[in-house]
Amino acid sequence: MTDLTLADWQSRADSFRPETRLFIDGDYVDAVEGNRFESINPADRSVVAAFSAGNEKDIDRAVAAAKVSFKTGVWSKMAPRDRMNVLYRLADLVDENAKELALMETLDMGKPINDCLTMDIPFVADTFRYFAECIDKIEGSITNTENDVLSLILRQPIGVVGAISPWNFPLLMAAWKVAPALAAGNSTVLKPAEQSPMSCLKLAKLFMEAGGPAGVLNVVPGLGEEAGKALALHMDVSKVSFTGSTEVGKLMLIYAGQSNMKKVSLECGGKSPNIFLGDLVGDKLEQAAEAAAHAIYLNMGEVCSAGSRILVDQKIHGDFLEAFKEKGKDLYKPGNPLDPGCNMGPLVDHQSQDRVLGAVAQAKVEGATLEFGGDTPGGDLSAGAYVNPTLFSGVNNTMTIARAETFGPVASMIPFNGLDEALSIANDSIYGLAAAVWTNDLNLAHQFVRDIEAGTVFVNSYDEGDMTQPFGGFKQSGNAKDKCFESLLSYTQAKAAWFRFS
Numbered sequence: 241m242t243d244l245t246l247a248d249w250q251s252r253a254d255s256f257r258p259e260t261r262l263f264i265d266g267d268y269v270d271a272v273e274g275n276r277f278e279s280i281n282p283a284d285r286s287v288v289a290a291f292s293a294g295n296e297k298d299i300d301r302a303v304a305a306a307k308v309s310f311k312t313g314v315w316s317k318m319a320p321r322d323r324m325n326v327l328y329r330l331a332d333l334v335d336e337n338a339k340e341l342a343l344m345e346t347l348d349m350g351k352p353i354n355d356c357l358t359m360d361i362p363f364v365a366d367t368f369r370y371f372a373e374c375i376d377k378i379e380g381s382i383t384n385t386e387n388d389v390l391s392l393i394l395r396q397p398i399g400v401v402g403a404i405s406p407w408n409f410p411l412l413m414a415a416w417k418v419a420p421a422l423a424a425g426n427s428t429v430l431k432p433a434e435q436s437p438m439s440c441l442k443l444a445k446l447f448m449e450a451g452g453p454a455g456v457l458n459v460v461p462g463l464g465e466e467a468g469k470a471l472a473l474h475m476d477v478s479k480v481s482f483t484g485s486t487e488v489g490k491l492m493l494i495y496a497g498q499s500n501m502k503k504v505s506l507e508c509g510g511k512s513p514n515i516f517l518g519d520l521v522g523d524k525l526e527q528a529a530e531a532a533a534h535a536i537y538l539n540m541g542e543v544c545s546a547g548s549r550i551l552v553d554q555k556i557h558g559d560f561l562e563a564f565k566e567k568g569k570d571l572y573k574p575g576n577p578l579d580p581g582c583n584m585g586p587l588v589d590h591q592s593q594d595r596v597l598g599a600v601a602q603a604k605v606e607g608a609t610l611e612f613g614g615d616t617p618g619g620d621l622s623a624g625a626y627v628n629p630t631l632f633s634g635v636n637n638t639m640t641i642a643r644a645e646t647f648g649p650v651a652s653m654i655p656f657n658g659l660d661e662a663l664s665i666a667n668d669s670i671y672g673l674a675a676a677v678w679t680n681d682l683n684l685a686h687q688f689v690r691d692i693e694a695g696t697v698f699v700n701s702y703d704e705g706d707m708t709q710p711f712g713g714f715k716q717s718g719n720a721k722d723k724c725f726e727s728l729l730s731y732t733q734a735k736a737a738w739f740r741f742s
């Protein structure tokens with residue numbers, strides 16, 4: 241919890257003047273054509289600032305700067321220990337600037353300030369520390385081959401990496417791309433989501449303060465179809481690392497095919513099943529029901545891995561539903577996100593609010609039972625893009641609410657009979673990002689872990705983990721892993737070198 245009060249944060253917000261220009265080749269610069277777009281505070285519809293909107297020309301400038309920095313080797317050939325030190329200093333600077341970065345996230349996308357201070361920003365610092373630690377652990381190998389031959393495999397950086405990030409954890413999702421890309425020695429151009437460019441622009445400055453060379457980390461905010469597309473189509477970008485919707489993720493593959501066959505790593509949407517087996521009773525059932533509510537309502541439900549499909553065994557369904565209503569209904573209360581006591585802000589924008597309320601209306605039409613929520617808070621919050629925590633029961637897996645990503649605080653409860661049926665429902669989805677099972681039965685837990693089609697799975701927990709844990713999806717949730725050493729290696733390429741001695 242922060243030492244500042246709501247009044248303190250409000251006064252900081254009122255006098256806050258963020259940097260609004262692009263960051264290219266070590267400096268803030270205006271967009272070539274001078275275009276701007278507004279970031280709107282979703283809590284009250286006020287304009288936070290008008291940001292330079294990068295387009296193809298700005299992306300060209302940024303990629304050119306990144307390419308020069310890569311070729312000169314100022315970063316790509318820097319001794320690993322020196323590169324480590326820069327990223328360690330950057331992690332420290334993130335910590336030192338935590339309050340300002342947190343305020344940026346709250347104003348840009350409505351995330352509660354306390355979440356920013358206790359989750360997003362510390363996790364960003366962890367991300368840079370973890371990948372800094374990994375830098376001199378990237379090893380090539382010598383293969384076992386003929387006597388007169390030395391066969392080496394080198395791991396080298398790829399070149400210019402384009403990172404395209406979403407708004408739901410603005411700086412953290414960007415850090416999951418940029419930190420391993422930089423650690424591996426690449427130069428980068430980051431295109432943050434247009435809803436939340438502020439903290440990424442600040443990160444670029446902190447990178448320079450930490451001793452990073454100019455041109456190595458460039459940040460070009462702009463619209464997806466302009467700046468994002470230009471980056472993904474660029475002939476001098478060797479890899480694009482994308483986090484966002486499945487729909488746009490598919491475009492990334494097309495752009496790569498239309499340009500230079502760049503590598504594409506995708507972290508996309510989800511409709512993750514959180515499964516509660518029939519052996520849960522008493523306190524365990526109550527705790528599990530509360531955990532189910534956290535898994536869907538945290539961050540206003542705007543979490544790619546949110547446990548939005550709550551599958552409950554028929555044996556415990558009645559008790560579980562009651563426990564969820566009792567524990568889950570008031571666990572998250574919409575409020576002013578600048579209030580340190582608030583745990584639920586508005587959705588990112590009013591378009592999202594309309595989309596989520598539309599999904600609620602559709603679920604009712606399709607026959608789901610609204611248990612609570614499905615509406616917006618009134619009073620002081622009526623101007624904001626809020627949606628109250630919502631629960632539907634009586635959902636079946638053919639309903640839209642069980643199939644499409646809602647990306648809001650809407651839970652669907654789906655009954656089943658036994659683990660086999662739960663697995664078949666859970667796996668009947670185009671997505672495969674995260675999944676969890678809650679049970680005391682080790683055999684069933686093991687069967688679940690083996691048979692569930694998801695990249696990140698939990699047993700008796702949800703959305704836990706640390707930097708060593710690969711995070712990424714199966715199926716249309718993506719083709720890559722963030723965090724973890726494997727992610728770092730994906731920002732390198734293997735070169736085989738065959739030395740003949742004779």
Ligand code: NAD
Pocket residue numbers: 404405406407408409413431432433434462463464465467468469470472483484485486488489491507508509510543544545645647673712713717718722
């Ligand atoms: P989005 O796909 O609309 O946008 C993501 C990024 O792509 C933004 O920077 C946007 O400007 C850019 N973009 C949009 N259209 C583009 C185009 N035609 N060409 C190039 N770039 C384009 O997603 P969003 O609304 O910002 O984020 C929410 C989505 O992100 C959800 O689907 C969520 O599940 C997903 N997400 C996934 C993960 C994960 O790790 N799997 C993490 C966070 C969010």
